[in-house]
Amino acid sequence: MTNLVVPQQAAAATRTRPPGEPLLKVEGLVKHFPVRSGLFGAKQHVRAVDGIDFTVDPGETLGVVGESGCGKTTTGRMLVRLLEPTSGKITFEGRDITHMNRSSLRPLRQDMQIIFQDPYSSLNPRHTVGRIVAMPLSVNGIEPAGGVKKRVQELLEIVGLNPEHYNRYPHEFSGGQRQRIGVARALALKPKMIVADEPVSALDVSIQAQVINLLRDLQREFNLAFVFIAHDLAVVRHFCERIAVMYLGKIVEVGSRQQIYEQPSHPYTKALLSAVPDVTKLGASLGRIRLEGDVPTPINPPSGCRFRTRCWKAQDLCAQVEPPLDPKPNGSIAACHFPEVGPLR
Amino acid sequence: MTTPQTAHGGAYLQVRDLRVQFSTEDGVVRAVDGVSFSVDRGQTLGIVGESGSGKSVSSLAVLGLHDPKKSRISGEILVNGRNVVGLDDNELRKLRGRDVAMIFQDPLSSLHPYYTIGKQIVAAYRIHHPNASKSLARKHAIDMLGRVGIPQPAKRIDGYPHEFSGGMRQRAMIAMALVNDPDLLIADEPTTALDVTVQAQILDLIEDLQRDFNAAVILITHDLGVVSQIADDVLVMYAGRVAEYGSAEQVLRQAQHPYTWGLLASVPSLHGDADEDLKPIKGNPPSLINVPPGCAFHPRCRYAMLNGGPCDIEVPQLLPLLATHEPGHTVACHLPERQRKSIYEQDIAAVGVAI
Numbered sequence: 079m080t081n082l083v084v085p086q087q088a089a090a091a092t093r094t095r096p097p098g099e100p101l102l103k104v105e106g107l108v109k110h111f112p113v114r115s116g117l118f119g120a121k122q123h124v125r126a127v128d129g130i131d132f133t134v135d136p137g138e139t140l141g142v143v144g145e146s147g148c149g150k151t152t153t154g155r156m157l158v159r160l161l162e163p164t165s166g167k168i169t170f171e172g173r174d175i176t177h178m179n180r181s182s183l184r185p186l187r188q189d190m191q192i193i194f195q196d197p198y199s200s201l202n203p204r205h206t207v208g209r210i211v212a213m214p215l216s217v218n219g220i221e222p223a224g225g226v227k228k229r230v231q232e233l234l235e236i237v238g239l240n241p242e243h244y245n246r247y248p249h250e251f252s253g254g255q256r257q258r259i260g261v262a263r264a265l266a267l268k269p270k271m272i273v274a275d276e277p278v279s280a281l282d283v284s285i286q287a288q289v290i291n292l293l294r295d296l297q298r299e300f301n302l303a304f305v306f307i308a309h310d311l312a313v314v315r316h317f318c319e320r321i322a323v324m325y326l327g328k329i330v331e332v333g334s335r336q337q338i339y340e341q342p343s344h345p346y347t348k349a350l351l352s353a354v355p356d357v358t359k360l361g362a363s364l365g366r367i368r369l370e371g372d373v374p375t376p377i378n379p380p381s382g383c384r385f386r387t388r389c390w391k392a393q394d395l396c397a398q399v400e401p402p403l404d405p406k407p408n409g410s411i412a413a414c415h416f417p418e419v420g421p422l423r
Numbered sequence: 424m425t426t427p428q429t430a431h432g433g434a435y436l437q438v439r440d441l442r443v444q445f446s447t448e449d450g451v452v453r454a455v456d457g458v459s460f461s462v463d464r465g466q467t468l469g470i471v472g473e474s475g476s477g478k479s480v481s482s483l484a485v486l487g488l489h490d491p492k493k494s495r496i497s498g499e500i501l502v503n504g505r506n507v508v509g510l511d512d513n514e515l516r517k518l519r520g521r522d523v524a525m526i527f528q529d530p531l532s533s534l535h536p537y538y539t540i541g542k543q544i545v546a547a548y549r550i551h552h553p554n555a556s557k558s559l560a561r562k563h564a565i566d567m568l569g570r571v572g573i574p575q576p577a578k579r580i581d582g583y584p585h586e587f588s589g590g591m592r593q594r595a596m597i598a599m600a601l602v603n604d605p606d607l608l609i610a611d612e613p614t615t616a617l618d619v620t621v622q623a624q625i626l627d628l629i630e631d632l633q634r635d636f637n638a639a640v641i642l643i644t645h646d647l648g649v650v651s652q653i654a655d656d657v658l659v660m661y662a663g664r665v666a667e668y669g670s671a672e673q674v675l676r677q678a679q680h681p682y683t684w685g686l687l688a689s690v691p692s693l694h695g696d697a698d699e700d701l702k703p704i705k706g707n708p709p710s711l712i713n714v715p716p717g718c719a720f721h722p723r724c725r726y727a728m729l730n731g732g733p734c735d736i737e738v739p740q741l742l743p744l745l746a747t748h749e750p751g752h753t754v755a756c757h758l759p760e761r762q763r764k765s766i767y768e769q770d771i772a773a774v775g776v777a778i
Contacts, residue, residue: 282474282708283473286689287691316701354693355652356692356693357675360671360672360676372590372591
């Protein structure tokens, strides 16, 4: 996967890592969760993430989209090492962090932060906002110039909250404001990359737009790299330059915003886009692709191409040979034997 | 597509000046504050609004699901001409399921985990058909499961809710709602918990079944996209009141209320310039205990008080449009119609989904 890096960013980045290296590199990442059916049942594995590769450059926004159970959240949690990968390799700034222990992880976590989906359960209700936002600083023993309180108030201001609300508790804030608190906490250590796991899906439409705009401003201002995990394709299109589409533990297509949304190569990407109800499609119900059935179980995924059981283009080859992720005529990289050709409509 | 005004008069469901209030320790919550709408058989009304706008509360009132000890309901809810406000429990029980049925957002928490899907559907059927034998009821349930697209219904009927996937559970819920052939189906965020590809299947199913059963459908959602896909009429609610009401074409393509504009401009789209910033509505939805005076939306409205107008004192009435010959399109806003039109063309039409 090649990516254009803005020269300025590249120059800034070379100070800390070898030139030409992406900020984050994921190779053959796998996570299997063991499950047992019944007391004496055979041990099986949920193949939540089953061998994925991608890179993220400094300041780049990578979107990871897919339906529930495709492994996007598991991937995000492995990136920040909240889950231990079964196999594969995660390289951050040229260092292999796949199996780093807790104490060596700590400095790494300063560079890599996560924002969670649910602004209600991800903030400790017994702590004041000041304490929540200051927590990353105190855990890492960082004493910012001018004191912790000043830094926290600065952060609250950056995310659009009143710095005087320092002493309030999470329950005194609305959902959107709580998500801002989560963002302030993630920014406290001046990270280089943020993994955002469905950061706006629990919010009302009008509040969602506020938080998306905030994240976009912060991304530009601090040149943050983002791994933006979401199921909402329109939100991802709005936020991300590059998008990876996941299905059943695998990446099926990676491409630029333009490639994914205007000329997708993988039939699954096409079907996903077609399923999104969009106000601009009012009255035009023709030409929609309807996928049959549900996503198969990740305990026993289909042979060959995993999407073949729901794909209208599937042939014998699809059951026998797993398609590799290859460059396709439309420009993106996709795993399909019979890719789509030409623009979406 | 029918315009709303054709439905008035003999519509199957007519809600007139509905008010629902709850007394709490902190004060009176005005959850629904003077809402009127109507839906006829074969028609779909989409009710759009954010959390706390009163959209669910007004539909629960249609089913008489509010505790009379804790709530005060006034106004009229005419189901097939009969007012259901203040009906006693016995009468309501006869109404629920047979005349009016409901599909809830989360099928896992609205199905009983201890009983099989079949048992629950059979129970729903036999309440209204006390003389039907168990085997007949079971046959009906299997039929229904087949019609909502559950494969091998004769086998799956003995499955438990946890053995069904999210989409299949929602199908089972729809089967249960339709087993008594209701005339009005209320679907409260029926697809919010589902993935997009499954959401598309369920929306198609609701549309198909509505055609087959010739039922009236109320679809409650926060998703303008969902509404645009299946609704004939759209009702936009804010802080317990109606902001705008009209056909889907009118409300989504020629929106007249600043709140509807705000919603349209807030939603990112699959088309248009992705680098353009969204234009969110500032602030947060108000508390329903302490609704702002005048137009409830005025503290968040970008166009409030443009004419030094009465936005902060006087509650705007829901009035029909006069200049643009759009029958059935009503809006509650103090801005003069011509001004709204020019603002829409200049500021709104370019961003978000409002194309």
